[in-house]
Structures are given as C-alpha cells and as structure tokens.
Amino acid sequence: MVSRAYTDGAKISNESRKKVYEAAEKLGYRVNYLARGLQTRQSNLVGIVASALDTPFRARQVKMAAREFIRQGYRPMLMVAETPDEVEQLISLLFSYNVAGMLITSATPSSEIIVESNNLSVPVVLINRETEIVGPDKVQIDIQQAGKLAFDMLIRSGAKNLAVVRPVSPSFSVTGRSDAFVQHCSENGYSAQVFNAASQSYDSGFEVAGKIGLALDRIDGLFCTTDLLAIGVMDRLRADWNVDIPNGLQIVGFDDIEQAKWGSYQLSTIRQDAKEQACAAVDLMLDRIENPDRDPKIYLQTVVPIFRNTTQKSQ
C-alpha cells in the first residue's frame, strides 16, 4: 500500500496516495532505497575510484563525474586510493555494495580484478588507463593527436630544438603522449631530448628543471606532459637561470588546469576537457547497465590547443 504510493505508475488512487504522503510527512517517513534495491535487485550506487584527488585536474574530473552521476539518479561512493594495492582493495569492497558500476581514474587495477568484475558483471569504465584485458569500457584522450599537437604548437611558434619532460613511471596517458610526441618529432626529421621527472607533480617539474637549465643552449621548445610539470619547470628556470619565456624558451603544457591561466604563468597548453571526459564515462556506464552484453567501447577524446603566453605568436 505504502509502497504503491511511491512507485510510479502503480495502481493507486490519488486520494490514497495523498493520504500516504501526509502520513509520511507527519511521521518523517522516507523510502529506504537500500531495501528497495534488495527487492528490485538493482542498485543506484556506483563507485568512483580515484587517486591524487587533491590534484587540480583530478579534482575537477571527480567533481564532474560525481555531479553527472547524481544528475542521472545514481549515487557515487568515493574511494580514494593512492597505491595499486589500495585500488584493488577498494574495488573489491565495492563489489560488496552491489554497485551498479564503477569508474576508475587511478592506478590501473590488475587483470584479476577486472576478470572478477566481468564475472559479477559489474560495468567498469577506465579513464585514461590502458589494460590489455577486455571487458571495461574506456575513455581516453587521443594520444597520437596529443603528441602531434604538442609538436605542431611548438614548431608553428618557431621552435626548432625540441625537448619533452615526462614522468619516469609509465602511464598510458602521460608517458603515452610523450612517446607520441617523440615519435612525431622523429617522423618529421626532428630529434627531441627527453627529460625524466620523478612524477607528474610541480615539485618534480621544479627538480628536473635543474637538468633542463644545463641544456638550455640546445633547447628552444619544451613540451611538458602535465601543466604541473610545466609550472614547476617555469618557476625554477626563471628563478635560477633567469630564462625569458617565451623568448628564450617556449613551453607547452598539458591538461589546462586552472593554474595554467594564472598571471605568473599564462601557460600555452593542450586542454583535455574534464567535464566531457567525466560525462562520457558515465554515459558509457549507464549504457552498459542497460545493455550489459554489448561489446566494450572506447570513447576517444579530442584534445584542443590553447595558446597563451609561453609560446610566441605564430606568424
């Protein structure tokens, strides 16, 4: 009886429904969605597994994903995991909550856990992660395009001697765009010096800039694979080597985080749209929920050039 009042399209008179609502109001009654889910055998809980949540790009990505999930009637549980081990554990936990799906934007989970998600048939979508295991849908930037774009931006702005800064630890998206850049350079008859940074962070950029400073006479165009790296590099290069950017060195970053616009940097960069990414990911998941047996899809995201003041005006 009460149940029908809260079920759309159930057979109940408006009169009764109104009565139920009034009584509910008085008693502070709420439908228990968890119990409902038990019966209907579906859940509108989803999981978001993320690392480095306090990093500008990731924060934006997660915010957008959470909003979109909520907008679509799903409730995201937030799992923040830094290490691969943690990722595994938390994913495993999510299984026990009967999540309708999960979105992963952190370390890539191991193949076993992906297999498990296949068996339990909970949809997984990976953002900017690579894995050979089939099953999960994926949202990825077009790393080839990204590499080409970085090359084009620097060359068209007049740079001739190229270099790239990338984190040491391999990652589909970040070292991937570096590789694509290098490859594109050599295909076009340029060589690119590569600098390895410890991670993707500002600090790593600041640190590796020590090495870049030493090589300044052989470089006039630098692709930094994340904006944070770029900003760290800029700060160090200006402070310790008094480098004039863009006249002494041109820099292109990647991500287009909020800070790239800041007056001290005005970084020319390549934007990956966090909102588009997040929405694509939840769309894929919802689509998979409706249609569990379809083949895995990849949403390939196009990346766009943003010219600010760390590159020279192209003629």
Next chain:
Amino acid sequence: MVSRAYTDGAKISNESRKKVYEAAEKLGYRVNYLARGLQTRQSNLVGIVASALDTPFRARQVKMAAREFIRQGYRPMLMVAETPDEVEQLISLLFSYNVAGMLITSATPSSEIIVESNNLSVPVVLINRETEIVGPDKVQIDIQQAGKLAFDMLIRSGAKNLAVVRPVSPSFSVTGRSDAFVQHCSENGYSAQVFNAASQSYDSGFEVAGKIGLALDRIDGLFCTTDLLAIGVMDRLRADWNVDIPNGLQIVGFDDIEQAKWGSYQLSTIRQDAKEQACAAVDLMLDRIENPDRDPKIYLQTVVPIFRNTTQKSQ
C-alpha cells in the same frame, strides 16, 4: 551458516569457516553489505556534502575525509552541491540511504533540514559553518586566533598600515577571520582598510587588486583571507603596478594550499590543517554514532603561521 562464517566472533568451527570461504571463492560469492545493514539496522554508508570540490583546499579536505572514513570502515557517498538549494536536496536524498551520518562542507543547510536530521537522528557534522540551530557537531577554526595571528604576522614583520581582502558574501570562516582581524587591529590602535572581493577565488583577487593598486601609498601590510585571493592579488599587483613584495607590500594569506609554496609566490600564510580537520570531523561523527544522545561538541582548530617570502624577516 554462511552468515556465521563472515561474522566476527560467531560460533563456528574453523573447519566450516574454511569450507564456506572456499565455496565462496569458487562461486564468486560476496556478502551483501546492504542486506546485512537492513537486518542489523545499521549502515556504514556516510554522506559527504561538499561544494567547490575543484578548489585546492576543499579537494584536500574531502580527500582526507574520504580516506579517513574508509579507514574506519565507513563508505562515503559524495554529494557535490554548489548552491544552497542543491545542498538541501542532496541532504534530503541521503536520508533515504540510511546514512550513518553526514559531513557537510558546503553552503550551510537550512534549519529545517537540520531539525529533520535531529528527528531522524542522523549525526551531522559541519566544517567551518555556523548555524544557530543546535544539534550538529562542528569543527571550526578559531577565528579569533586567526585574526590575531594575521595581525601579529604583519606587525611583527614591520608593517604599519594594514588592510584586508575578504569576499563580500558573509561566511563563518572566511569573513569571520576578516572581522576578527579588523577587530584586533582596532583594539591595538590600528585601522585596517577593507577591500571587498566578489568571491574567494583567484579571479576575485586579481580583480580587487585593481582597487588595491590605487591605494598602495596607504598600505604596507595586507591580509588576504584565502590563499587564492592572495595569489590573484599578487599576480595583478606585480603585473600592473610593479609592486615589490615583500619590500613594497607584505602579504599574508590563509589556508596554506599547495600553490602557496610555488616559487612564483612563496606566500606567507596561515595554515589550517585539512587532514586534522577531516579527521576531527569523522571522529566526532563516529563518536556521535556510538553515543547518540550526548551534547553537541565543537572541535576548535588551532591555526599556525607559516612564514615564507611575502613577509619580511622579523627582527
């Protein structure tokens, strides 16, 4: 039988337990925590209601809270709300998921919803929000101490003519610390000019710096109520007025976000520890869950001075 295998301290032989586990492994069985919660009438779901998740300080705060919840065996649902209306809606939603409690770090919810949470007896903890309604536990910075500290830092560094930048829209924590600063100035025989910024953001800082630039001859010490404001102010003041910081103007920020350390800023600031804040909040909530009838508590957080390069060395 199966149930006992997964219940700590249940009467079951190790042998049986092992058998159950093995069978579970083979079948891919998982305990359904939602169903368990239905029976035990308790849930380890909690809600985190946050706005401006893509802002450095908030991102860190939410990350820490989520991690701490997970560590303690709770599962946070993330609700991102920008407007007060959204906050209400999402809180209301959370009630239907039988959350064990909720942590709010966004616009302050209206009193009705607080009353409702009291009635449903779901613990609420507010971070840096004020409300006259009793019920919720609170974690707050000590705004009096904050105001005094900002004053002391500037005065001890040799500033004589003080000013403060604050967002127009009143907020317990942010305009509160501004008010405390102004009050503390006047108690000590100083006057403080106040500049109103549109919001707490970098852009607002950048914008209001237009007005500050005009008043530069009457100011040598500036308290910016958030680091983002401070950074925006610095960028504009350097670019358009060529101000020498700290020799021409000393600046103290608030929060100690990651970017405050960056080479271009090296902002002297007042740190509120996001991790401490988050942990205090979840502690309060868990304590309230165990002891639902205790009186509301306030955790008053002490704030600490960080001297970098936007203030002069005190003698």
Next chain:
DNA sequence: ATGAAAGCGCTAACAC
C-alpha cells in the same frame, strides 16, 4: 483500487 503474502540477502534468536 486495495489487501495479503511471498521473498530479496542477510543476521539474530532459539533450538538442539
């Protein structure tokens, strides 16, 4: 349109 009963996956309580 309404009432009654069964059952979702689980635990608690009571027998043995």
Next chain:
DNA sequence: GTGTTAGCGCTTTCAT
C-alpha cells in the same frame, strides 16, 4: 558448533 526460523523494509504477485 550447527540447523532452523523469523523478520529487517521493501516490491511483486495474486486475490479480491
């Protein structure tokens, strides 16, 4: 230590 049963809050089905 183990088997059985009732019931958490809900929806669904089958009567009425």
